[in-house]
Amino acid sequence: MISQRQSLLLKLIIEEYIKTAKPIGSKSLCKIMNCSSATIRSEMSELEEMGLLEKTHISSGRVPSEKGYRYYVDNIMKPKELNGDDMLKLQTVFHNKNLVLSDAIIRSMEIISDLTNYTAIVLGESSVENKVSRVEAIPLNDMELTAIVITDKGHVEHKKVLLEEKVSVDEIKQTVDLINKLLIGTPIDEVSQVLEFEIKPIIGKYVKQHEVLYNAFYTAFSDFTHDTNIKMSGTKNILMQPEFDNINKVKEIIGKFEDKDLISNIKTDDKDVKIYIGSENEFDDDMTVIKTKYSINGEQGTIALIGPKRMEYERVITLLNYIKDNFE
Amino acid sequence: MISQRQSLLLKLIIEEYIKTAKPIGSKSLCKIMNCSSATIRSEMSELEEMGLLEKTHISSGRVPSEKGYRYYVDNIMKPKELNGDDMLKLQTVFHNKNLVLSDAIIRSMEIISDLTNYTAIVLGESSVENKVSRVEAIPLNDMELTAIVITDKGHVEHKKVLLEEKVSVDEIKQTVDLINKLLIGTPIDEVSQVLEFEIKPIIGKYVKQHEVLYNAFYTAFSDFTHDTNIKMSGTKNILMQPEFDNINKVKEIIGKFEDKDLISNIKTDDKDVKIYIGSENEFDDDMTVIKTKYSINGEQGTIALIGPKRMEYERVITLLNYIKDNFE
DNA sequence: ATTTAGCATTCGAAAAAGCAGAGTGCTAGA
DNA sequence: TCTAGCACTCTGCTTTTTCGAATGCTAAAT
Numbered sequence: 001m002i003s004q005r006q007s008l009l010l011k012l013i014i015e016e017y018i019k020t021a022k023p024i025g026s027k028s029l030c031k032i033m034n035c036s037s038a039t040i041r042s043e044m045s046e047l048e049e050m051g052l053l054e055k056t057h058i059s060s061g062r063v064p065s066e067k068g069y070r071y072y073v074d075n076i077m078k079p080k081e082l083n084g085d086d087m088l089k090l091q092t093v094f095h096n097k098n099l100v101l102s103d104a105i106i107r108s109m110e111i112i113s114d115l116t117n118y119t120a121i122v123l124g125e126s127s128v129e130n131k132v133s134r135v136e137a138i139p140l141n142d143m144e145l146t147a148i149v150i151t152d153k154g155h156v157e158h159k160k161v162l163l164e165e166k167v168s169v170d171e172i173k174q175t176v177d178l179i180n181k182l183l184i185g186t187p188i189d190e191v192s193q194v195l196e197f198e199i200k201p202i203i204g205k206y207v208k209q210h211e212v213l214y215n216a217f218y219t220a221f222s223d224f225t226h227d228t229n230i231k232m233s234g235t236k237n238i239l240m241q242p243e244f245d246n247i248n249k250v251k252e253i254i255g256k257f258e259d260k261d262l263i264s265n266i267k268t269d270d271k272d273v274k275i276y277i278g279s280e281n282e283f284d285d286d287m288t289v290i291k292t293k294y295s296i297n298g299e300q301g302t303i304a305l306i307g308p309k310r311m312e313y314e315r316v317i318t319l320l321n322y323i324k325d326n327f328e
Numbered sequence: 329m330i331s332q333r334q335s336l337l338l339k340l341i342i343e344e345y346i347k348t349a350k351p352i353g354s355k356s357l358c359k360i361m362n363c364s365s366a367t368i369r370s371e372m373s374e375l376e377e378m379g380l381l382e383k384t385h386i387s388s389g390r391v392p393s394e395k396g397y398r399y400y401v402d403n404i405m406k407p408k409e410l411n412g413d414d415m416l417k418l419q420t421v422f423h424n425k426n427l428v429l430s431d432a433i434i435r436s437m438e439i440i441s442d443l444t445n446y447t448a449i450v451l452g453e454s455s456v457e458n459k460v461s462r463v464e465a466i467p468l469n470d471m472e473l474t475a476i477v478i479t480d481k482g483h484v485e486h487k488k489v490l491l492e493e494k495v496s497v498d499e500i501k502q503t504v505d506l507i508n509k510l511l512i513g514t515p516i517d518e519v520s521q522v523l524e525f526e527i528k529p530i531i532g533k534y535v536k537q538h539e540v541l542y543n544a545f546y547t548a549f550s551d552f553t554h555d556t557n558i559k560m561s562g563t564k565n566i567l568m569q570p571e572f573d574n575i576n577k578v579k580e581i582i583g584k585f586e587d588k589d590l591i592s593n594i595k596t597d598d599k600d601v602k603i604y605i606g607s608e609n610e611f612d613d614d615m616t617v618i619k620t621k622y623s624i625n626g627e628q629g630t631i632a633l634i635g636p637k638r639m640e641y642e643r644v645i646t647l648l649n650y651i652k653d654n655f656e
Numbered sequence: 657a658t659t660t661a662g663c664a665t666t667c668g669a670a671a672a673a674g675c676a677g678a679g680t681g682c683t684a685g686a
Numbered sequence: 687t688c689t690a691g692c693a694c695t696c697t698g699c700t701t702t703t704t705c706g707a708a709t710g711c712t713a714a715a716t
Contacts, residue, residue, distance in 0.1 A: 025679055036689050041680065059680045059695045098547070100472060100488040133466065138482045144428060146482030154466045154474030158484035160428035219426070236583050247575055254582065255564045353708055364660050369709070387666045387709045 002050070007076060009033065009043050010052055014064045014072045018310050021242040023061030066278040066309065069288075073275055073313055080314045082322050086115055090319075094326055101296055101327065106231050108323045109303055113234030116316060117241060118307035119257070123267050124229035125301045130155050130188045137176045137217075142166040147220040151188060153299065157224040161216040167209045174206050175213045191221050228264050229301075232257065243286065243308045256284060267302045268293055273320045278309050290316055296327050330378070335404060337361065337371050338380055342392045342400045346638050349570045351389030394606040394637065397616075401603055401641055408642050410650050414443055418647075422654055429624055429655065434559050436651045437631055441562030444644060445569060446635030447585070451595050452557035453629045458483050458516045465504045465545075470494040475548040479516060481627065485552040489544040495537045502534050503541045519549050556592050557629075560585065571614065571636045584612060595630045596621055601648045606637050618644055624655050 002010075012032065013024045026037040026044060033040055044062050047053045052068035055061075064072070093099065093107050106122050113120035130151035138146045143166065148158040179199060186194050195218055203210040235257045244250050256262055265282055266289060268274065273292040281289040288311045291304035303323075305316055330338075340360065341352045354365040354372060361368055372390050375381045380396035383389075392400070421427065421435050434450050441448035458479035466474045471494065476486040507527060514522050523546055531538040563585050572578050584590055593610055594617060596602065601620040609617040616639045619632035631651075633644055 023679090027679080037679095038681095038689055038691095039687085042688090045681080055680085057679095057696055059678080060697080061679065097492065098490055100490055102488065136478070138461065138478060138480075140482040144482070146478075146484060148476075148478065148484055150464070150466060150474075150476065152466075154468040154472070154488055156474060156476055156484065156486035158486075160430065160482055162426055162428055164425065236579070236586050239579050239582060245575065247573065247578065250575065250578055251564070251567050254567060258564050351708090355708080365708095366660055366662095366710095367658085370659090373710080383709085385667055385708095387707080388668080389708065 002047075002052075002071075005033075006043055006047055009040065010047055010064075010068060010072065011076045013044075013053065013062055014068065014076075017064055018312055021310055023056055023063050025061035064310075066280075069277045069309055069313075070280075073277070077314050079321075080318050082318050083315065086315070086319060087322070089115060090323065090326075102299055105294060105296075105303065105323070105327065106233075109231075109305075110233040112305065112319050112323070113237055116305070116307065116312065116319070117234070117237040118305045118311065118316070119232060119234045119238045121263060121266060121302075121304045121306065122229075122231040123264065123302040123304070124231070124299070125267075129153070129300075132183045132186050132188065132191060135176060135179050135183055137172050139169050139172050145172060145216065147217060149188075149221070149224060153297070155188075155299075159220045159223055161220050163212050163216055165209060165212050167212055171207050171209055172213065175203065175210075175217070178203065178206055179217065189225060192218070192225065195221060228267070230260060230263055232263070238307060241308050241310075243310065249286070253284065253287075266291060266304050268304075271295075273317055273324070275313065275317070288313075290320065292320055292324060294324060294327060330375075330380075330399075333361075334371055334375055337368065338375060338392075338396060338400065339404045341372075341381065341390055342396065342404075345392055346640055349638055351384055351391050353389035392638075394608075397605045397637055397641075398608075401605070405642050407649075408646050410646050411643065414643070414647060415650070417443060418651065418654075430627055433622060433624075433631065433651070433655065434561075437559075437633075438561040440633065440647050440651070441565055444633065444635065444640065444647070445562070445565040446633045446639065446644070447560060447562045447566045449591060449594060449630075449632040449634065450557075450559040451592065451630040451632070452559070452627070453595075457481070457628075460511045460514050460516065460519065463504060463508050463511055465500050467497050467500050473500060473544065475545060477516075477549070477552060481625070483516075483627075487548045487551055489548050491540050491544055493537060493540050495540055499535050499537055500541065503531065503538075503545070506531065506534055507545065517553060520546070520553065523549060556595070558588065558591055560591070566635060569636050569638075571638065577614070581612065581615075594619060594632050596632075599623075601645055601652070603641065603645070616641075618648065620648055620652060622652060622655060 009029070012029055016024050026040040029040050030037050044053060048055070048062065051065055052071055053062040054065045056063055089111050090108060093104050093111065099107060102124065109120035109122050130153045132149060133152040134150045136148040138148070140146060143163050144160060145163065146158055146160050148156065150156050182199055183191065183194060200214055203214055207213060238244070239250055244253070262283060268291050271293050273290065276289045278288065279285045281287070283289050283306060286309060287306055288309050289304055289306050291302055294301060294303055303320065305320070337357070340357055344352050354368040357368050358365050372381060376383070376390065379393055380399055381390040382393045384391055417439050418436060421432050421439065427435060430452065437448035437450050458481045460477060461480040462478045464476040466476070468474060471491050472488060473491065474486055474488050476484065478484050510527055511519065511522060528542055531542055535541060563582070566572070567578060572581070590611060596619050599621050601618065604617045606616065607613045609615070611617050611634060614637060615634055616637050617632055617634050618639070619630055622629060622631055631648065633648070
């Protein structure tokens with residue numbers, strides 16, 4: 001077990017390291033720990049033995065290990081009050097009456113990203129809980145049409161589709177009417193099933209070119225439901241962190257930020273704010289991902305921050321909780 | 329004036345430098361120029377005097393200057409046939425019958441970016457030449473609605489708007505009907521005028537809360553017309569170029585890539601493929617921007633590539649021309 | 657009048673050497 | 687248990703050296 005004093009020492013080391021990104025030596029903690037550097041050294045080496053601290057080389061100061069951060073997050077750090085400045089900045093969003101909720105979340109995350117220099121991500125989900133309220137198709141020429149779906153919550157999706165063969169405007173109209181009749185009120189995530197099992201079998205009776213049209217709508221719809229909306233901000237900010245002092249790491253991370261799949265994977269269904277340090281996350285072993293689900297008014301998704309493992313955990317968790325609370 | 333031999337020399341130096349990114353020494357060109365290094369040296373120093381070449385330091389090999397590239401692009405380089413591999417890759421797009429034109433352009437540019445390791449940009453314009461074909465408003469609750477505009481070319485824009493006061497569903501419906509009546513057929517870029525001068529004056533007669541609703545629609549529409557759609561790909565690729573060997577340049581460029589205004593400024597109305605080398609462009613003095621307008625089927629915009637000044641000009645210009653030709 | 661060979665010179669990139677400072681571990685005494 | 691002291695290690699920086707690739711210039715050759 002870890003002693004009182006060791007816990008304090010770990011706390012001091014981590015918090016100092018978060019500030020400076022430099023290994024912490026025993027001497028610098030003498031006054032505050034009220035003992036000699038030798039004592040601190042021996043405590044340090046015990047913490048190292050437990051795997052909570054590391055050295056960058058044999059005679060360097062100590063640096064927190066992944067396990068060290070984990071311990072800090074789980075057992076040492078305390079939820080803090082939101083800092084006044086941070087709050088003030090965020091208030092500008094809540095007081096801006098012109099912002100729709102979904103925009104407000106994005107804006108809040110932008111602010112948090114600016115405030116912290118971490119990268120903010122908002123993964124909007126394709127509006128589960130939304131029901132189809134209307135389907136439209138605008139024929140553009142004999143080979144193209146735009147399919148539009150509007151949900152009861154005001155979500156709109158549209159997609160241009162290429163028809164494999166010419167289809168008459170009348171036939172398109174008939175198909176749309178049919179789809180509307182059968183689809184209105186259907187939850188968005190059940191649409192593809194309804195299409196497949198209820199509409200496909202009967203569409204042939206009404207429309208000559210049913211294959212073609214069916215396929216067009218089918219691709220349009222399946223795009224809707226699979227598409228997660230990604231908003232990122234501060235991919236530049238994060239490069240200001242001192243850990244990005246070498247060109248290859250920068251390139252690696254930039255590459256990962258461009259990888260939509262990797263980013264989409266950050267999605268979570270956990271309503272609590274959870275922290276994934278280093279190898280605990282799928283994104284990058286040197287980074288920490290902190291994320292939570294939001295869900296307001298039928299719209300839901302994930303908000304996340306990505307930063308170095310040396311992250312201001314207390315502050316970040318407070319920030320995320322704050323905006324969650326304010327949006328409910 | 330520049331002599332035959334100097335022109336050849338310049339060509340060789342630039343093309344070699346494009347390949348290797350390393351200064352070119354006189355000796356390396358002896359065989360191909362069929363003369364001694366001393367001769368080449370003296371020609372080189374003349375080219376330098378004319379400002380077409382530069383040295384990185386007093387005893388280094390030569391590197392093309394901005395003016396040198398300009399001269400090369402204007403007077404030396406010849407339009408080439410598209411390389412077979414490049415063509416093959418692009419063909420996959422043209423043969424993919426499922427792609428709508430606008431998607432095909434984006435996809436083509438992605439491929440070009442991969443092929444060249446430059447960054448590709450597609451700036452889609454808010455569909456000039458489109459006319460309003462329908463306006464819809466979906467009330468979400470007493471304070472929010474989603475406004476939808478559909479154009480005759482199948483372009484769809486939608487936006488959630490916050491109402492400043494509660495407005496009844498009936499009033500919303502009336503307003504929408506009125507707007508539809510007056511707006512259908514209006515070219516998208518004239519919408520705000522019609523709204524301001526034709527609709528605003530009479531809306532009060534029909535609707536009690538006319539201010540509120542008018543404002544909502546006005547903001548929604550003005551967002552539509554101002555919004556240029558930016559698609560970028562290969563921001564990572566470009567970092568592979570050897571000029572990005574120092575961290576600060578990388579950060580600078582990443583910052584510029586995040587700057588929507590700077591990117592939007594790349595927009596051009598020139599239908600020819602034009603090259604802007606170094607300080608000739610607004611983007612970055614160390615980079616070259618090559619761009620052209622595309623316009624198909626009422627949809628138009630700008631496609632551009634951003635790369636180092638040391639760009640494969642011949643290839644790039646051929647590529648862009650090729651996709652332009654194939655889309656018309 | 658060009659072109660070439662030869663030579664001293666310049667400069668950068670990379671390796672080697674040197675140095676100061678910050679830390680550590682360990683031991684012996686308080 | 688804690689601390690003072692000491693030998694030792696390693697980094698980060700600066701300085702030196704070395705090496706090779708180019709250059710410009712001059713004088714001879716074509």
